[in-house]
Amino acid sequence: MTISGKLTSIQQKNQSRLCIGLDTELTKLPYILKSKPESIFEFNKAIIEATVNQVCAYKINFAFYEQYGAEGMVALRKSLECIPENIITIADAKRGDIGNTSRAYAASVFEEMNFDAITVSPYMGRDSIEPFLEYDNKIVFILALTSNPGSADFQRLISNGKPIYRHVVETAHTWKCNAALGFVVGATHPNEVQEIRTYSSNSIFLIPGIGTQGGDASATMKANGDAPAIVNVSRAILYASSGVDFESKACEQAQRYQKEIGM
Amino acid sequence: MTISGKLTSIQQKNQSRLCIGLDTELTKLPYILKSKPESIFEFNKAIIEATVNQVCAYKINFAFYEQYGAEGMVALRKSLECIPENIITIADAKRGDIGNTSRAYAASVFEEMNFDAITVSPYMGRDSIEPFLEYDNKIVFILALTSNPGSADFQRLISNGKPIYRHVVETAHTWKCNAALGFVVGATHPNEVQEIRTYSSNSIFLIPGIGTQGGDASATMKANGDAPAIVNVSRAILYASSGVDFESKACEQAQRYQKEIGM
Numbered sequence: 001m002t003i004s005g006k007l008t009s010i011q012q013k014n015q016s017r018l019c020i021g022l023d024t025e026l027t028k029l030p031y032i033l034k035s036k037p038e039s040i041f042e043f044n045k046a047i048i049e050a051t052v053n054q055v056c057a058y059k060i061n062f063a064f065y066e067q068y069g070a071e072g073m074v075a076l077r078k079s080l081e082c083i084p085e086n087i088i089t090i091a092d093a094k095r096g097d098i099g100n101t102s103r104a105y106a107a108s109v110f111e112e113m114n115f116d117a118i119t120v121s122p123y124m125g126r127d128s129i130e131p132f133l134e135y136d137n138k139i140v141f142i143l144a145l146t147s148n149p150g151s152a153d154f155q156r157l158i159s160n161g162k163p164i165y166r167h168v169v170e171t172a173h174t175w176k177c178n179a180a181l182g183f184v185v186g187a188t189h190p191n192e193v194q195e196i197r198t199y200s201s202n203s204i205f206l207i208p209g210i211g212t213q214g215g216d217a218s219a220t221m222k223a224n225g226d227a228p229a230i231v232n233v234s235r236a237i238l239y240a241s242s243g244v245d246f247e248s249k250a251c252e253q254a255q256r257y258q259k260e261i262g263m
Numbered sequence: 264m265t266i267s268g269k270l271t272s273i274q275q276k277n278q279s280r281l282c283i284g285l286d287t288e289l290t291k292l293p294y295i296l297k298s299k300p301e302s303i304f305e306f307n308k309a310i311i312e313a314t315v316n317q318v319c320a321y322k323i324n325f326a327f328y329e330q331y332g333a334e335g336m337v338a339l340r341k342s343l344e345c346i347p348e349n350i351i352t353i354a355d356a357k358r359g360d361i362g363n364t365s366r367a368y369a370a371s372v373f374e375e376m377n378f379d380a381i382t383v384s385p386y387m388g389r390d391s392i393e394p395f396l397e398y399d400n401k402i403v404f405i406l407a408l409t410s411n412p413g414s415a416d417f418q419r420l421i422s423n424g425k426p427i428y429r430h431v432v433e434t435a436h437t438w439k440c441n442a443a444l445g446f447v448v449g450a451t452h453p454n455e456v457q458e459i460r461t462y463s464s465n466s467i468f469l470i471p472g473i474g475t476q477g478g479d480a481s482a483t484m485k486a487n488g489d490a491p492a493i494v495n496v497s498r499a500i501l502y503a504s505s506g507v508d509f510e511s512k513a514c515e516q517a518q519r520y521q522k523e524i525g526m
Contacts (some may be wrong), residue, residue, distance in 0.1 A: 023364070063360060063367035068367060069375050070336060077333075094360055096384065097326060098411040099474075101286070104326035112332050121359065123386040123406055125413020141387055148361040150388020157422035164417060164427065171416060213361075 001170050002089075003116060003137045003180050007204070007228065009070045011263070017221075018258045019057035019090065020047065020246060021208070021234030022079060023064050028239050030246040037071035044079040050247040053253040057117075057230050059206075080113065088230065089116045090206070094143065096121040096128040103131040110135050119184055119206065122166035122168045126175055133177040135184060139204055142180045144169050144196065147186025147209030165192070167199050182206055187215025187231070194223035204228040210257065211236030217260045231261045266351075266379060266400045266443050270467070270491065273349050274319045274526070280484075281521045282320035282353065283310065284471070284497030285342060286327050291502050293509040300334035307342040310501060313510040317517035320351035320380075320493050322469075343376065351379045351493065353469070357406065359384040359391040366394040373398050380404060382447055382469065385431045389438055396440040402467055403442045407432050407459065410449025410472030428455070432463050443468055450478025450494070455484035467491040473520065474499030480523045494524045 001009070007089055011017055024040045033039040049241065060080065065072035083089055095105040095118065102120075109118050110132075117139035120129055132140045145155050145165040155165045162170075182204035183194050193205070205224060209215035213235040221231070237257065241249035264272070274280055287303045296302040311321065328335035341383065346352055358368040358381065363381075372381050373395075383392055393402045408418050408428040412457035418428045425433075432446055445467035448456050456468070468487060472478035474496040484494070500520065504512035 027368070061360070061364055061367075062370065063358070063364045067367040067371040067375055069371075070333065070340075073333060073336060092360075094384070094387075095357070095358055097324070097327070098409070098471075101324055101326045104288070104330040108326065108330040110330075112330055114450070121384045121386050122417060124357075124409050124411060125416030127411050127413040129353070129413075145360070146387050148387060148390050150390040150392075152390030154385060154427060154430060157427065157430060158419075159420035159422045159427070164420060164422070167417060167420060199276075199430050201283070208361075260520075 001055050003139055006086070006116070007056065007088055007108050010088065014053055014056060015263050016054055016258045017229055017231050017261050017263060018055050018254060019059050019094065019232040019245070020051055020237055020254065021059040021061060021232045022047070022053050022238070023061045024238065025064060030242050030244070032244055037068045037075055040068070040072065040075040041078045044075070045082050047250055048082050050137040050251045051237070051254040052084060052087070054251065054258045055087065057090055058083050059090040059092045059232055061092040067080045076108050091115040091118045094119050094121045098124065099127040099131060102128050106131045106135065110138050117182070119143065122172070129172070130175060133179050134173060138179045139183050141182040141206040142168060142172050144183040145185050145192050147188045147206055147213050147215060151186065166196070166199070167203050169196055173200065180204055186210065186229045187217065187220040188213060190216055190219040190223045195219055197224060197227055201227060204230065206230050206232065208232040217257070221261055233257050266402055267491070269349070269379070270319065270351055273351065277316055277319060277525050278526065279317055279319050279521045279523050280492055280494050281318050281517060282322050282493045282495040283314055283318050283353065283500055284322040284324060284495045285310070285319065285501070285519065286324045286497040287501065288327060289331070293505050293507070295507055300331045300338055303335065303338040304329070304341045307338070308345050309510050310513055311345050313514045314500070314517040315347060315350070317514065317521045318350065320353055321346050322355045322495055324355040341402055351383070353380040355379040355382050357382050357384045359387050360391040361387070362394060365391050369394045369398065373401050382406065382443070383486070385435070392435070393438060393506065396438060396442050399441045401442045402445050404445040404447050404469040405431060405435050407446040408448050408450045408452050408455050410476050410478060414449065429459070429462070432459055435464065443467055443487040449470065450483040451476060453479055453482040455487045456483055458485060460490055464490060467493065469493050471495045479518070496520050
């Protein structure tokens with residue numbers, strides 16, 4: 001099955017475009033779990049089991065694991081192994097470096113860890129991203145217009161009458177690409193989701209910014225229409241409760257977002 | 264001692280602005296070392312011992328270690344421990360994400376691993392970089408104009424009469440910063456090194472692109488003048504010989520670049 005087929009298939013099966021971001025932090029774990037790196041895996045496993053029928057993808061943000069050193073990376077790998085084969089796995093790593101270095105990052109994430117997808121940063125241009133695009137049956141999400149306040153600093157600068165994020169999207173479409181091409185576009189910018197869809201109608205959007213960051217799910221999904229999209233929520237689901245009921249509350253929140261995002 | 268003091272002190276002591284990038288790849292190791300992850304550390308240790316009086320810094324590029332999984336990360340940590348206390352250690356990770364995520368990356372690199380410096384990508388703007396800038400006595404190198412061909416794709420787009428890389432440098436100077444502010448500017452662009460020095464005279468430049476990438480050391484150093492700079496060479500030193508004499512050849516090449524770069 002192609003990666004696009006895998007995405008369509010799980011979205012249909014679970015009737016969901018929701019992705020849960022496993023941005024797990026020790027200081028935010030429910031009080032019944034001990035504050036030690038082993039608990040990260042224990043927590044993730046519980047969250048995955050509680051929400052596995054509500055999602056199409058899980059996104060693992062490397063920062064949260066790297067900060068706990070080797071034990072954190074063990075937690076990352078064990079969490080990844082817990083995710084059923086039919087669900088999309090996204091390495092949220094925002095990598096990007098000169099060609100030979102990006103090649104090593106791609107090998108790490110796509111081969112050594114066997115993720116389905118990765119997020120990459122476009123600042124260094126074509127040769128920093130092409131090593132990722134060479135892979136068949138992987139999704140490469142290039143940062144376009146991110147959900148955070150700092151997205152206004154450089155992504156929205158106008159050059160030749162177009163914002164930089166539009167240059168990124170249009171230019172990326174001209175690159176040789178075996179992978180499925182995707183872009184990160186924040187739900188905090190529904191108007192721009194609609195605008196970007198006018199020149200990138202079939203790419204896969206990874207849409208963060210709903211939940212704690214305050215993005216508008218229904219406006220964003222209306223703007224995106226039927227085009228392929230994966231919508232991420234992290235903290236608002238993971239930390240829905242800090243008590244013994246954290247799993248059932250996470251599941252409730254996942255169902256709420258699944259419905260709000262719609263199909 | 265402040266981080267700037269540490270840099271000046273080692274540059275004076277060793278009479279060197281050279282940094283060696285430990286971009287170690289199994290397939291390029293000398294034939295006398297076995298092609299297994301443990302050899303990465305063995306090789307790095309030999310290179311560090313052979314060149315320790317020729318450098319002011321070592322730069323560890325995370326990609327090359329992450330691609331070998333947990334064993335690669337062990338090699339990274341053990342290599343880091345081999346670097347003498349008085350030499351600057353740079354985490355070449357090109358990180359950058361939304362605020363709470365960048366905070367975790369900063370904790371990982373500056374606290375958990377205790378690197379002196381990091382490279383970060385500016386695409387996501389202020390809140391993606393501020394968590395790094397909060398640290399006293401660390402150097403934060405923001406990508407400005409990178410050494411690779413893809414630097415032309417977005418970094419050189421003109422907005423309001425100025426290239427994007429100039430927006431990055433000028434804007435970064437307006438951000439709250441406890442750390443020592445630095446920029447990555449490739450030696451493949453000596454004219455722009457000179458231009459950027461007109462509006463960023465005291466920041467620390469991390470200058471890659473000399474050696475395999477073909478940058479011009481003497482033109483670049485002339486353009487930079489006396490401003491603080493660390494000049495990186497990776498492959499041309501690491502893989503100077505694939506034979507039994509790899510340590511002495513690496514030392515010879517390091518001496519050659521040390522002289523070419525000058526003080």
